[in-house]
Amino acid sequence: xxxxxxxxxxxxxxxxxxxxxxxxxxxxxxxxxxxxxxxxxxxxxxxxxxxxxxxxxxxxxxxxxxxxxxxxxxxxxxxxxxxxxxxxxxxxxxxxxxxxxxxxxxxxxxxxxxxxxxxxxxxxxxxxxxxxxxxxxxxxxxxxxxxxxxxxxxxxxxxxxxxxxxxxxxxxxxxxxxxxxxxxxxxxxxxxxxxxxxxxxxxxxxxxxxxxxxxxxxxxxxxxxxxxxxxxxxxxxxxxxx
DNA sequence: ACTTCATCCTGTCAGC
DNA sequence: TGCTGACAGGATGAAG
Numbered sequence: 450x451x452x453x454x455x456x457x458x459x460x461x462x463x464x465x466x467x468x469x470x471x472x473x474x475x476x477x478x479x480x481x482x483x484x485x486x487x488x489x490x491x492x493x494x495x496x497x498x499x500x501x502x503x504x505x506x507x508x509x510x511x512x513x514x515x516x517x518x519x520x521x522x523x524x525x526x527x528x529x530x531x532x533x534x535x536x537x538x539x540x541x542x543x544x545x546x547x548x549x550x551x552x553x554x555x556x557x558x559x560x561x562x563x564x565x566x567x568x569x570x571x572x573x574x575x576x577x578x579x580x581x582x583x584x585x586x587x588x589x590x591x592x593x594x595x596x597x598x599x600x601x602x603x604x605x606x607x608x609x610x611x612x613x614x615x616x617x618x619x620x621x622x623x624x625x626x627x628x629x630x631x632x633x634x635x636x637x638x639x640x641x642x643x644x645x646x647x648x649x650x651x652x653x654x655x656x657x658x659x660x661x662x663x664x665x666x667x668x669x670x671x672x673x674x675x676x677x678x679x680x681x682x683x684x685x686x687x688x689x690x691x
Numbered sequence: 692a693c694t695t696c697a698t699c700c701t702g703t704c705a706g707c
Numbered sequence: 708t709g710c711t712g713a714c715a716g717g718a719t720g721a722a723g
């Protein structure tokens with residue numbers, strides 16, 4: 450399932466190909482994946498240009514012209530990829546973006562239909578991040594914030610690290626990897642962590658994420674990048690489960 | 692205020 | 708073989 454490194458890989462891929470492309474049409478085959486009204490989603494987006502794409506935690510933001518932003522969360526099984534614009538949609542492909550003077554379309558595919566796309570009011574991303582109760586991005590968090598977040602709870606570390614309100618971006622795979630690399634048991638209570646363990650853990654999180662980004666994500670089941678290629682990080686992982 | 696639990700959905704896999 | 712049921716998993720909102 451896509452976590453921070455996978456979403457980052459997709460963001461970079463989209464940035465390489467879609468900046469300044471003008472959206473001319475949307476083909477929405479399953480409106481469930483769109484938060485809010487399908488017709489207004491279409492009406493607002495069509496005609497706008499993509500200015501840039503970036504992510505925060507596991508959220509992807511498409512910044513469009515006139516300050517409109519599309520927020521995308523892939524959840525468990527969402528995929529975003531470029532496809533020949535005449536390609537027959539693969540099963541579970543729920544949405545296609547078409548662009549002016551571009552021979553590809555951007556497809557959203559999602560077997561489990563847990564992912565969501567929505568329009569954010571006038572580029573107000575920071576307020577959106579607060580609304581979603583997202584903590585600091587897992588790649589940016591400093592040791593003080595991490596200590597504060599973890600030491601104030603007796604919940605197991607695994608649950609704490611998965612909690613997006615404490616730090617945003619980690620999921621099952623990278624929590625397991627980081628804890629394994631740090632040599633800390635997942636059921637250790639947050640408030641039992643020593644200062645040096647905290648330091649080791651922070652370094653492990655950072656290392657695990659950066660390695661995964663370098664390897665263009667981890668494909669255990671269905672992650673693909675914008676070209677439909679699988680990640681390679683699974684071949685470089687140390688965690689006991691993999 | 693904090694923590695746990697059911698829900699969404701479909702493919703996969705174990706058991707019969 | 709074919710069917711059935713359990714299970715996985717991120718975020719959310721309800722319940723404990």
